[in-house]
Amino acid sequence: MKFHFYEIIIDRKYIYRVLNAAHKINIRNIINEDDRTRFCVDYTDIEETLNILKENNIHILKLNEKGLYTKLVNKFIFKVAMVFAFVFISGLILCSRYIWEISIEGNYTYTTNKLKNYIYSQDIKEGVSKKKINCEELEKKIRKKYNDISWVCAEIKGTNLIVHIKENYITEISKKETKPYHIAANKDAEIVSILVRTGVPGVKVGDKVKEGTILINGLVDVFDESEQKLFTKPCNSDGEIIGKTKYEYKDELKINYKKRDYKKGYSYYLPSISGYKWVKTGNTKNKNIAYKEIKLKGFGNYYLPICIQKYTVMPYNSLKCKYTKKEATKILEKRLYNKLLIMEQKGYKILEKNVKIVKQWDSYICTGDIVCLEPLGKVSYILDEDIQKINMEKESVNDETKGQ
Numbered sequence: 523m524k525f526h527f528y529e530i531i532i533d534r535k536y537i538y539r540v541l542n543a544a545h546k547i548n549i550r551n552i553i554n555e556d557d558r559t560r561f562c563v564d565y566t567d568i569e570e571t572l573n574i575l576k577e578n579n580i581h582i583l584k585l586n587e588k589g590l591y592t593k594l595v596n597k598f599i600f601k602v603a604m605v606f607a608f609v610f611i612s613g614l615i616l617c618s619r620y621i622w623e624i625s626i627e628g629n630y631t632y633t634t635n636k637l638k639n640y641i642y643s644q645d646i647k648e649g650v651s652k653k654k655i656n657c658e659e660l661e662k663k664i665r666k667k668y669n670d671i672s673w674v675c676a677e678i679k680g681t682n683l684i685v686h687i688k689e690n691y692i693t694e695i696s697k698k699e700t701k702p703y704h705i706a707a708n709k710d711a712e713i714v715s716i717l718v719r720t721g722v723p724g725v726k727v728g729d730k731v732k733e734g735t736i737l738i739n740g741l742v743d744v745f746d747e748s749e750q751k752l753f754t755k756p757c758n759s760d761g762e763i764i765g766k767t768k769y770e771y772k773d774e775l776k777i778n779y780k781k782r783d784y785k786k787g788y789s790y791y792l793p794s795i796s797g798y799k800w801v802k803t804g805n806t807k808n809k810n811i812a813y814k815e816i817k818l819k820g821f822g823n824y825y826l827p828i829c830i831q832k833y834t835v836m837p838y839n840s841l842k843c844k845y846t847k848k849e850a851t852k853i854l855e856k857r858l859y860n861k862l863l864i865m866e867q868k869g870y871k872i873l874e875k876n877v878k879i880v881k882q883w884d885s886y887i888c889t890g891d892i893v894c895l896e897p898l899g900k901v902s903y904i905l906d907e908d909i910q911k912i913n914m915e916k917e918s919v920n921d922e923t924k925g926q
Contacts, residue, residue, distance in 0.1 A: 526565040526591035531584040532575070534559045543574045558583060565589075614820065621655065622648050622796075623682045623817060623825040630689055630864045631670055637685070640667060649796050649827065652678055660685075665901060669708045669733070670868075672900045680823030689868045702756035702909065705738040706902035707731045711765030714895055721759035737763050740904050741912070754912050756904050765898040771877055773857050773888040775850050781843045782810070787836035796827045803833075810836045850886040851879055858888060871895040 529551075532540070537559040541549065547570060552561045563571050565587075575582060594600045624641060626634045641647070644663060646655055657676040664674045664687070673688040705721070713729045721738040725731055738759040744752050792800050794815075803813040812834040819825040845853070862872055877890030 524589060526587075526589040527562050528565060528568045528571075529560060529562050529584075529586040529588055530571065530575075530582060531558055531560045531586075532580055532582060533557065536578070536580045537561070539578055540574065540580065543578060544571060547571055547574075562588075565591075614824075614826075617827060618681060618824065619652060620827075621646075621650050621652060621678070621681055621683045622827050623819075623823075624648065625682055625684045626687070627684060628687045628689070630867050632668065632689075637664075637687075640664070641685070646683070655683065669900065672708060681819075681825045682823035684823075702740050702758060702904045704736045704740040704902040704904060705759045705761065705763070705899045707733055707735045707737055707765070707898055708900040709733050709765075709767060709898070711767045711896075711898055713737075713763065713898075714766050715762075715764045717762045719760040720757055721761065723761075731765070734902075736902065737761075737899060741908070753915050756909055756912060761899075763898040764895055766873070767894060767896055769892045769894070771858070771861070771875075771888070771890055771892050773854055775845065775854055775886045775888075777845050777850070777881075777884050777886065779843055779845065781841045782838040783841055784810075784836050784838045787834060789832060789834045792831045792833065794829050794831050797829060800831070801833050808838055808840065810838060812836070845886070847881070847886070854879055854886060854888040862892070865892075865894060865896075869897050 534554055534557050537552065537554075540561075547563055547567045550562045552559065572582075624638055624647070626637050629637060641660070641664075644660065646660065655678065657678065660676045661674040664676075664685070665671055670689045671687050675686040677684050677686075704724075710732050711730075713725050713727050713731060715727060716723055716725065716737070718738055721740050722742055724736040724739045731737070738761050740757050740759040742755050742757055744755050746752050794800065797815065799813065801811060801813075803811045814832040814834070816830045816832065817825050818828045818830070858875075858877065862875065866872065872892065872894045874893040875890070877888055877892070879886060879888045881887075
């Protein structure tokens with residue numbers, strides 16, 4: 523009653539008639555004032571009350587809408603809040619048509635920034651319309667650009683473009699691709715093992731192959747009962763190929779370097795729209811300015827173009843230093859260990875690591891080669907001309923069969 527109710531004022535002589543007719547209505551706060559009577563009813567009963575008054579020819583002297591609800595609605599700030607809520611919701615609906623975040627998942631060798639920069643070069647970045655993004659086309663371009671990436675799946679969830687990658691061949695390729703393809707070597711290697719599920723093997727164990735060599739052929743011959751070839755059928759090749767590969771490894775570390783003696787720093791926050799940077803980051807006048815962006819989002823993968831930027835300023839003094847041989851060896855060995863760890867995470871099996879650390883001029887250099895076993899394979903689409911030729915052969919075979 524206190525939240526939203528109505529106060530009705532009628533002639534005093536009609537109050538008993540109202541009480542007799544409205545026995546199902548909760549009437550409260552009946553007050554007699556001279557020749558008038560005021561009473562209150564809940565907002566849910568107002569329509570029925572008015573009908574009763576009309577049926578009994580009772581004239582309403584005054585009708586007031588009261589309660590907390592009425593006060594809020596009539597307040598200017600409430601009206602402003604409603605307008606703001608309308609604008610905000612409209613803005614959310616408009617923003618949902620665009621991409622405001624690009625996520626990379628499954629990468630080891632290639633950094634997220636490197637992959638994002640390549641995606642940016644394809645005119646796909648935060649703020650682009652979802653309609654302008656062709657996920658299948660983007661997948662093919664990434665595979666073509668990076669030989670180590672054999673499987674890519676790009677999808678849009680909410681306002682987030684998520685790019686899933688695998689840096690070795692796995693059977694998910696056959697689940698994602700719809701166009702017939704061969705499996706080709708993505709690098710030079712010696713075949714150690716080959717297991718074919720779909721397609722025709724193009725190599726055997728012990729063969730040395732170059733990048734681009736067909737490992738599993740996607741063109742399969744179909745034979746009749748007398749083992750005579752009828753026609754060729756294209757398919758999505760599938761299998762597992764392991765190859766022995768050799769990588770040349772080289773890492774250099776300068777003997778002379780500058781060490782930063784950092785002092786006490788400070789941080790500050792700035793709001794931003796669509797990732798606009800207010801301050802130049804990096805090293806400026808013996809200050810290192812680090813940048814971190816916190817993107818706002820509604821729920822799930824619905825990111826907003828609004829973000830909070832954190833800038834951390836760290837003043838420092840630059841000191842000239844030199845690495846000792848022991849320090850340089852430790853750093854270069856750690857880098858090599860990280861490289862081997864990444865390769866193992868990708869499914870490589872390290873067989874040999876023939877590397878050595880030598881001093882050349884003003885640097886320490888870690889050089890040599892790494893021999894390993896790794897999964898091979900990348901998608902190589904069957905040419906449209908070949909598919910047309912195959913279809914023509916199949917049609918001719920069908921015609922001959924019908925003629926017989």
